[in-house]
Amino acid sequence: MKRILLRIAYDGTDYAGWQIQKNAVTVEGVLTEALRDLLKEKIELIGASRTDAGVHALGNVAVFDTETRIPPEKIAIAVNQRLPDSIRVQSSEEVTKNFHPRYCDSIKTYEYTILNTSIAIPTESRYSYHVYRNLDVIAMRKAAEVLVGTHDFSAFCSAGSQVKSKVRTIIKVEINEIPLASFFRNYPQRKIIIRVSGTGFLYNMVRIIAGTLVEAGEGRRSIETVREAVEKGERNLAGPTAPPQGLMLIGIQYKKQADMMEK
Amino acid sequence: MKRILLRIAYDGTDYAGWQIQKNAVTVEGVLTEALRDLLKEKIELIGASRTDAGVHALGNVAVFDTETRIPPEKIAIAVNQRLPDSIRVQSSEEVTKNFHPRYCDSIKTYEYTILNTSIAIPTESRYSYHVYRNLDVIAMRKAAEVLVGTHDFSAFCSAGSQVKSKVRTIIKVEINEIPLASFFRNYPQRKIIIRVSGTGFLYNMVRIIAGTLVEAGEGRRSIETVREAVEKGERNLAGPTAPPQGLMLIGIQYKKQADMMEK
Numbered sequence: 001m002k003r004i005l006l007r008i009a010y011d012g013t014d015y016a017g018w019q020i021q022k023n024a025v026t027v028e029g030v031l032t033e034a035l036r037d038l039l040k041e042k043i044e045l046i047g048a049s050r051t052d053a054g055v056h057a058l059g060n061v062a063v064f065d066t067e068t069r070i071p072p073e074k075i076a077i078a079v080n081q082r083l084p085d086s087i088r089v090q091s092s093e094e095v096t097k098n099f100h101p102r103y104c105d106s107i108k109t110y111e112y113t114i115l116n117t118s119i120a121i122p123t124e125s126r127y128s129y130h131v132y133r134n135l136d137v138i139a140m141r142k143a144a145e146v147l148v149g150t151h152d153f154s155a156f157c158s159a160g161s162q163v164k165s166k167v168r169t170i171i172k173v174e175i176n177e178i179p180l181a182s183f184f185r186n187y188p189q190r191k192i193i194i195r196v197s198g199t200g201f202l203y204n205m206v207r208i209i210a211g212t213l214v215e216a217g218e219g220r221r222s223i224e225t226v227r228e229a230v231e232k233g234e235r236n237l238a239g240p241t242a243p244p245q246g247l248m249l250i251g252i253q254y255k256k257q258a259d260m261m262e263k
Numbered sequence: 264m265k266r267i268l269l270r271i272a273y274d275g276t277d278y279a280g281w282q283i284q285k286n287a288v289t290v291e292g293v294l295t296e297a298l299r300d301l302l303k304e305k306i307e308l309i310g311a312s313r314t315d316a317g318v319h320a321l322g323n324v325a326v327f328d329t330e331t332r333i334p335p336e337k338i339a340i341a342v343n344q345r346l347p348d349s350i351r352v353q354s355s356e357e358v359t360k361n362f363h364p365r366y367c368d369s370i371k372t373y374e375y376t377i378l379n380t381s382i383a384i385p386t387e388s389r390y391s392y393h394v395y396r397n398l399d400v401i402a403m404r405k406a407a408e409v410l411v412g413t414h415d416f417s418a419f420c421s422a423g424s425q426v427k428s429k430v431r432t433i434i435k436v437e438i439n440e441i442p443l444a445s446f447f448r449n450y451p452q453r454k455i456i457i458r459v460s461g462t463g464f465l466y467n468m469v470r471i472i473a474g475t476l477v478e479a480g481e482g483r484r485s486i487e488t489v490r491e492a493v494e495k496g497e498r499n500l501a502g503p504t505a506p507p508q509g510l511m512l513i514g515i516q517y518k519k520q521a522d523m524m525e526k
Contacts, residue, residue, distance in 0.1 A: 011385035056386050058444055076382065086385045109444070119339070122274035122349045123319050123390055123511065181321055181372070181513045248386065250444045 003097050004072055006031075007059045007090040013126055013245065014086060017053040018060065020045075027051075027087060031062070034082040038075075039068045048101035048252050049108065052204070054244030056127065059090060059251035061101045101252070107171065107197055109250040112210040112242065114192040117180065128191065129210070129246035135192060135217030137177055143216035144173040144194070146226045147209060154233030156209055157202035158241060166233070168205070170198040175213070192217075195250070204241050212239030266360050267335055269294075270322045270353040276389055276508065277349060280316040281323065283308075290314075290350060294325070297345040301338075302331045311364035311515050312371065315467070317507030319390065322353060322514035324364045364515070370434065370460055372513040375473040375505065377455040380443065391454065392473070392509035398455060398480030400440055406479035406489045407436040407457070410472060417496035419472055420465035421504060429496070431468070433461040438476070455480075458513070467504050475502030 008031065016024035020032060028045055035043040048061035070078060075092035083089070115121060115128040116135050124130075147156075150169040157166055178191040194210055212229070215221035221239065229237035271294065279287035283295065291308055298306040311324035333341060338355035346352070378384060378391040379398050387393075410419075413432040420429055441454040457473055475492070478484035484502065492500035 009382075009384050009386070011388075058384065058386070080382070085383070085388055088383050088385055090382050090384075119272075119343070119353050120348070120351050121272050121321065121353075122351055123272070123321070125274075125348055126389070127386055 001065050001067060001097070002072065003063055003065050003095050003099055004075060004092055005061060005063050005095045005099065005101070006076065006092050007061055007251070009058050009088045009090050010056060010060070011086045011126075012051060012054050012056045015053065017055070018047055018049065018051045027057075027060075028062070030083065030087060031079075031089075034079050035064065037082050038079050039066055039070070041066055041068070046101055048106070049249055051247075051249055052244050055247045055249070056245075057249040060249050061252045063095065063099060063101055065097075099254075101254075105199070105255045107199060107253045107255075108201060109195065109197045109252075110201070110206045111248045111250050112194040112196070112206055113246045113248070114194070114210070114214065116192050117189045121180070124191070126245060127248070129214075129243050131214055131218075133218050135214065136219060137175055137192060137217065139219065139223075140192070140194075140213045140217040141175050143213055143221070143223050143226045144175060144209075146223060146230060148173055151230050152233050153202055153205060153230070155229040155235055155238040156205045156212070157235070158204035158208070159235070161203040163202065166202055168198060168200045168202060170196060172197045173209075207241045207244065207247055208238050210242035210246065214242065215239045264328050264330060264360070265335065266326055266328050266358050266362055267338060267355055268324060268326050268358045268362065268364070269339065269355050270324055270514070272321050272351045272353050273319060273323070274349045274389075275314060275317050275319045278316065280318070281310055281312065281314045290320075290323075291325070293346065293350060294342075294352075297342050298327065300345050301342050302329055302333070304329055304331070309364055311369070312512055314510075314512055315507050318510045318512070319508075320512040323512050324515045326358065326362060326364055328360075362517075364517075368462070368518045370462060370516045370518075371464060372458065372460045372515075373464070373469045374511045374513050375457040375459070375469055376509045376511070377457070377473070377477065379455050380452045384443070387454070389508060390511070392477075392506050394477055394481075396481050398477065399482060400438055400455060400480065402482065402486075403455070403457075403476045403480040404438050406476055406484070406486050407438060407472075409486060409489045409493060411436055414493050415496050416465055416468060416493070418492040418498055418501040419468045419475070420498070421467035421471070422498070424466040426465065429465055431461060431463045431465060433459060435460045436472075470504045470507065470510055471501050473505035473509065477505065478502045 020028040045062045072094040076089040113128040115130045120130045154166040174195040180189040283291040308325045335357040339352040376391040378387045378393045383393045417429040437458040443452040
């Protein structure tokens, strides 16, 4: 028996999220079927991140156990032939039998993309949240600084979460601007990408962070109110949950597996 | 009677190209319907570029004549309410009555996006051409230099074009790399964007340039063979026509209208 780790990219637009469901098409469901079809075994996936409906991934992680004789690194190519274009396994490799993608220490990196243009751009709308008001990126960066570190992020967690502790560590928040071609000199046309790395995230946490930082960028929220939200831990003190299509799980780095990942 | 110029962005994935057709959904067809519905007049559009099926635009241009009393710059917002999300009019403005988007001198800028990664990435595949072989960008840039200037581009024009002269001027070709987040240090994961500006383009010209430069980047074609294709003007001496989804019409700049465009 071998344990295989997959890194999976997907376009979440047409999926009801990662987690397998009976009456909906999900990434885990489609991937499980493709693996069963390939390996002729009753494969059960253990996923690292249960991304929501409409959320994308460049490198979500899942493991499964198999008796197959296919070399571990060849599984990615073989399973891709049985998957729709909207899901691509980026790599496959053998890991130790006790490796668990949720319980082993890791750093997760997400990007939330805001399209900050006067009019929406069709070729961007599938993967971004359109905000037409001109955002103050400096104010967004200052507000983001308040979130870095180890805090109780109760205010940044949607109802329905069953976790006991809401203490999490955000290692880094970067906010980058990418200018877009434009014919309007009086209005900045750009993407604003919020890149967040941390050791763990609560339900909808990155989308609530994005919603809060957009309010800061619009001048509708001060840094003090962000600090207050963190300190008091009340959901209504943080901003709204930004829409799913702007969110992408970029990748997950495992501490113990660091040497194996970064060949 | 006023002549109105529109700048139009669209996701070409689900359209049979720009040009109006009886039995197919086209960008011009959908936009014409929306304008007729808004203005209650028999609007006829004159488009600048008849992009092919699957090709995208950030700033295609079209004009039409109208008697409407809606202020010119408000037409964009009003018509967007009658358009699907896949088409957004970016701006509307009045131009002189003799302004013609194809006959007035202009500089057109296109981008062709190549996804140069070992495995396809679902969130990139709608807007790029996936090439898994590692491309030599230096070789691509050298091959591109041969194309800059005024040449007979017969070798870079698909059959079916009815234009008499195939002499065109390419002002600039830039090839830029955008690195992508990656867990594979031994393989570059990146987008390669070919940005071409010129005073006019033949049928499929940018896609044939892209196909030729990819061959140069793969090491399957020398700079001399690119030069030979230009000199001899035979279609079979240039590379294949790269697929449509990688192509985007970025914008069109009109010389006479320069002051009006760049407010």
